[in-house]
Amino acid sequence: MTSTEQTVPELVDGLLDVRDLSVVYESPGAAPVQAVDHVSFTLKRGEFVGLVGESGSGKSTLGFALTRLQKPPARTNGGKIFFDGSDIRELDTEMLRKQRQGGFAMVLQSGMNALNPVRTIRNHFLDIFRAHGHVAPADREARAAELVRKVELEPSVLARYPGELSGGMRQRVSIALALSLEPQLMVFDEPTTALDVLVQHAVMDTIQALQKSENFTAILISHDLGIVLEATERVLVMHEGRIVEDGSSRDILERPQDNYTRMLLSHYADPRADVVELPGFPDRHARVAAGVTRAEAATSEPTVVTRSVRSADSAIVVDHVSKVYPPPRRGEKPVRALDDVSFTLEPGQSLALVGASGSGKSTLAKLVTGIEKPTEGTVRFGDVDVTRLRAKGLRDLRSNVQMVFQDPYAALNPLHTVEYTLSRPIHNMTDLRGDDARARLHELLETVGLTPTETFAQKLPHQLSGGQRQRVVIARALASDPQVLIADEPVSMLDVSLRAGVLALLEDLREKWGVSLLYITHDLLSARLVTDDIMVLHDGRVVERGVTADVLRNPQDDYTIRLLDAVPNPRRLREDVA
Amino acid sequence: MTSTQNVRIPTDGAADGAVAAPSRWRSLGRTLGVVWSNGKARVGIVILGLFVLVAVFAPLLAPYDPKDTSFDRNLDATGAHWLGTTAAGEDVLSQLIFGARISILVGLAAGVLSTLIAVAIGLSWGYLRGFASEVVGFIVNLFLVIPGLPLMIVIAAYLQNGGILMIIAVIVVTGWAWGARVLRSQTQSLRSRDFVTAAQFSGERAPRIVFREILPNMTSLIVGSLFGAATAAILAEAGLEFLGLGDSSIVSWGTMLYWAQNSNALLTGQWALLFAPGLCIALLALSLTLINFGVDAVSNPRLREGKAKK
Numbered sequence: 001m002t003s004t005e006q007t008v009p010e011l012v013d014g015l016l017d018v019r020d021l022s023v024v025y026e027s028p029g030a031a032p033v034q035a036v037d038h039v040s041f042t043l044k045r046g047e048f049v050g051l052v053g054e055s056g057s058g059k060s061t062l063g064f065a066l067t068r069l070q071k072p073p074a075r076t077n078g079g080k081i082f083f084d085g086s087d088i089r090e091l092d093t094e095m096l097r098k099q100r101q102g103g104f105a106m107v108l109q110s111g112m113n114a115l116n117p118v119r120t121i122r123n124h125f126l127d128i129f130r131a132h133g134h135v136a137p138a139d140r141e142a143r144a145a146e147l148v149r150k151v152e153l154e155p156s157v158l159a160r161y162p163g164e165l166s167g168g169m170r171q172r173v174s175i176a177l178a179l180s181l182e183p184q185l186m187v188f189d190e191p192t193t194a195l196d197v198l199v200q201h202a203v204m205d206t207i208q209a210l211q212k213s214e215n216f217t218a219i220l221i222s223h224d225l226g227i228v229l230e231a232t233e234r235v236l237v238m239h240e241g242r243i244v245e246d247g248s249s250r251d252i253l254e255r256p257q258d259n260y261t262r263m264l265l266s267h268y269a270d271p272r273a274d275v276v277e278l279p280g281f282p283d284r285h286a287r288v289a290a291g292v293t294r295a296e297a298a299t300s301e302p303t304v305v306t307r308s309v310r311s312a313d314s315a316i317v318v319d320h321v322s323k324v325y326p327p328p329r330r331g332e333k334p335v336r337a338l339d340d341v342s343f344t345l346e347p348g349q350s351l352a353l354v355g356a357s358g359s360g361k362s363t364l365a366k367l368v369t370g371i372e373k374p375t376e377g378t379v380r381f382g383d384v385d386v387t388r389l390r391a392k393g394l395r396d397l398r399s400n401v402q403m404v405f406q407d408p409y410a411a412l413n414p415l416h417t418v419e420y421t422l423s424r425p426i427h428n429m430t431d432l433r434g435d436d437a438r439a440r441l442h443e444l445l446e447t448v449g450l451t452p453t454e455t456f457a458q459k460l461p462h463q464l465s466g467g468q469r470q471r472v473v474i475a476r477a478l479a480s481d482p483q484v485l486i487a488d489e490p491v492s493m494l495d496v497s498l499r500a501g502v503l504a505l506l507e508d509l510r511e512k513w514g515v516s517l518l519y520i521t522h523d524l525l526s527a528r529l530v531t532d533d534i535m536v537l538h539d540g541r542v543v544e545r546g547v548t549a550d551v552l553r554n555p556q557d558d559y560t561i562r563l564l565d566a567v568p569n570p571r572r573l574r575e576d577v578a
Numbered sequence: 579m580t581s582t583q584n585v586r587i588p589t590d591g592a593a594d595g596a597v598a599a600p601s602r603w604r605s606l607g608r609t610l611g612v613v614w615s616n617g618k619a620r621v622g623i624v625i626l627g628l629f630v631l632v633a634v635f636a637p638l639l640a641p642y643d644p645k646d647t648s649f650d651r652n653l654d655a656t657g658a659h660w661l662g663t664t665a666a667g668e669d670v671l672s673q674l675i676f677g678a679r680i681s682i683l684v685g686l687a688a689g690v691l692s693t694l695i696a697v698a699i700g701l702s703w704g705y706l707r708g709f710a711s712e713v714v715g716f717i718v719n720l721f722l723v724i725p726g727l728p729l730m731i732v733i734a735a736y737l738q739n740g741g742i743l744m745i746i747a748v749i750v751v752t753g754w755a756w757g758a759r760v761l762r763s764q765t766q767s768l769r770s771r772d773f774v775t776a777a778q779f780s781g782e783r784a785p786r787i788v789f790r791e792i793l794p795n796m797t798s799l800i801v802g803s804l805f806g807a808a809t810a811a812i813l814a815e816a817g818l819e820f821l822g823l824g825d826s827s828i829v830s831w832g833t834m835l836y837w838a839q840n841s842n843a844l845l846t847g848q849w850a851l852l853f854a855p856g857l858c859i860a861l862l863a864l865s866l867t868l869i870n871f872g873v874d875a876v877s878n879p880r881l882r883e884g885k886a887k888k
Binding site for chain 1: 771772773775776777778779780781782791794795
């Protein structure tokens with residue numbers, strides 16, 4: 001379909017014109033949901049625009065509507081989308097297929113899983129060339145090689161199968177596949193969200209460079225305002241199906257008009273700064289300077305009314321621990337997930353364990369909680385050797401060492417009410433029964449801020465928001481009155497605006513209940529907020545450790561510096577500009 | 579508590595206010611609605627319902643006593659005997675109506691029993707790890723590789739005319755292993771979920787995790803395996819009776835086929851003697867299979883019908 005391209009004069013610089021677009025979800029048996037509500041905007045040729053919103057804001061729905069990829073129960077119930085002068089809502093299936101070449105393309109969040117595992121990368125390219133016939137058979141090989149080089153991959157990947165490539169490489173391949181049709185408009189839907197922090201950064205750089213060199217028009221959909229502000233020139237902020245703000249990146253950064261945008265912006269800070277403050281978080285460093293360290297606060301008032309008597313020595317001591325997993329495939333080397341790691345988590349201390357995926361931080365959490373046994377070394381909790389515990393001993397350990405899971409959507413049984421979920425640990429690990437147990441349950445809900453407690457006790461997980469679910473998970477971890485909380489990326493699955501609340505809750509609990517906290521994360525900003533000390537893990541080895549504020553302000557190891565650079569931070573951009 | 583949280587909770591609560599209060603009956607009703615909304619399942623439910631009604635009201639519906647041998651022998655279809663009479667002089671229609679009772683009883687009893695065994699063994703097998711799992715696996719595989727029908731025949735011959743209870747026992751013993759295997763693989767995938775680990779952290783013991791946390795999440799799979807087991811049981815019962823391995827004095831579709839075969843019904847041109855019970859067996863098995871299409875839609879929303887692309 002090249003005719004549209006040629007008929008439109010080059011003088012027209014508007015490529016996409018969306019007028020009053022509305023998309024509704026109509027699931028049978030449920031009230032219709034207006035996901036996109038009278039959205040209008042225009043895109044100039046060659047513009048790189050960010051579309052930002054939290055989960056449920058309708059940003060992906062809008063992206064799917066623009067590329068005509070939406071499926072029932074979603075339905076466009078109003079408005080027009082003019083792409084290059086023609087309304088794409090009126091294209092029939094065959095015209096839609098043809099225009100995918102030289103028209104619009106989309107790169108999905110899970111695009112890296114969209115590759116056919118039994119076909120080589122070369123075949124993926126050849127399929128597309130064959131379907132559209134826009135590359136002469138003799139040139140196809142050279143064109144495929146050129147495309148993968150554009151996304152900074154070696155042409156040798158063409159011979160490989162998707163399973164042989166890493167997640168970042170696969171996402172690059174799917175970007176190259178989208179590019180192979182020479183689209184005028186590319187929609188990137190959370191292209192880096194499923195990738196590791198460091199890889200995210202590299203892929204974003206590639207996308208930016210490509211957009212400049214190929215000069216296509218691009219929309220970057222993301223939940224992360226930081227990433228979008230760093231990458232794009234203009235930003236649309238979406239909230240509850242409407243575009244609440246539309247302006248240049250710099251304007252949004254310096255003069256945000258809408259309250260929602262301001263709220264989103266307020267949740268970004270540079271973990272390297274001397275003073276780090278977020279809504280609900282006064283600077284930790286200032287408090288420490290004032291002489292109230294967390295550990296002291298905890299030990300000076302260790303008995304809140306509800307606390308049971310605890311043993312004096314309740315530090316977790318990890319002593320020269322290594323963990324080796326058997327090789328994933330025959331003929332390969334065994335995987336050394338942890339290599340000679342030692343640390344001590346004192347009562348009341350909060351320690352951050354930081355690293356990208358594959359650094360061994362989650363393995364360490366499994367060893368500390370006794371889910372797995374180390375290959376070498378010992379893990380002790382007080383006098384107990386965790387590595388030698390059997391079923392009974394593990395249950396005793398878990399009344400003292402509890403875990404907050406990463407994904408609040410997976411950590412709650414969808415069929416049990418909040419009341420059931422919370423009553424089980426109370427029943428199993430305390431002596432409270434009947435009315436006492438019920439009182440305890442409501443006390444827990446109140447502690448995590450789920451009030452009125454009677455209402456929340458009766459809810460099922462699907463009736464709660466992500467933040468509320470994570471609070472239930474935390475309440476469950478507190479039910480046995482533990483001394484140690486292991487939090488494995490407790491906020492990484494939550495929207496930015498909900499993160500601060502959950503982090504503040506963890507912080508609060510540590511202060512009031514004297515719980516020690518092992519905080520596992522790749523997010524250095526949150527580590528700066530809730531921990532006193534930090535340990536940076538890389539390839540199973542500790543590369544740096546010390547007081548959190550010191551380490552983040554003066555990182556010594558290259559790896560720590562790379563992690564710090566990967567933190568999206570709009571304010572850094574502002575400083576660059578200034 | 580920080581101010582951000584206090585602000586947030588009421589808004590979340592307001593959003594949740596739109597969601598109706600949870601109710602087990604409501605969710606059960608919704609599940610049945612999903613099954614009913616599937617066209618194939620609806621046909622299956624109607625057929626099964628008819629058979630159950632016929633079985634329950636057999637004494638009212640049947641024109642004669644099925645064991646009454648006082649009629650003329652080998653009659654073709656007449657006004658008095660719609661499907662004719664047997665070589666022993668019994669009314670075929672009455673036998674057919676009473677025979678539904680046996681088939682449904684055996685299907686239900688043997689289906690439920692073998693599903694119970696499959697659930698108990700499949701779930702523990704999926705949850706256990708290490709040596710114990712290997713042992714259970716060996717036993718299940720043993721039952722899977724032994725050819726079912728010869729084993730049934732051997733057991734049935736050994737137990738010598740034990741009547742309907744013997745038939746049920748034989749079917750249960752030979753029929754649970756496949757279900758156990760299917761349930762085991764689902765259990766294995768569920769046991770690695772976070773909420774199972776979380777239950778371990780809540781101090782739950784293994785049996786409670788298996789039966790209170792994991793089991794409710796695979797209800798539709800278990801119901802599906804129940805209908806599958808019932809279908810197999812109905813077919814196996816008819817097969818055993820047809821081979822003369824059951825109590826041939828009771829009236830069931832299988833024994834009707836047995837006696838029809840013995841009296842060379844096809845040679846005498848009385849095709850209804852073979853055709854009628856055969857068709858009933860096939861229809862009953864078909865109805866259960868059709869209902870399973872609807873049950874599949876409960877466990878996998880993508881299989882739901884009536885959502886064709888617009």
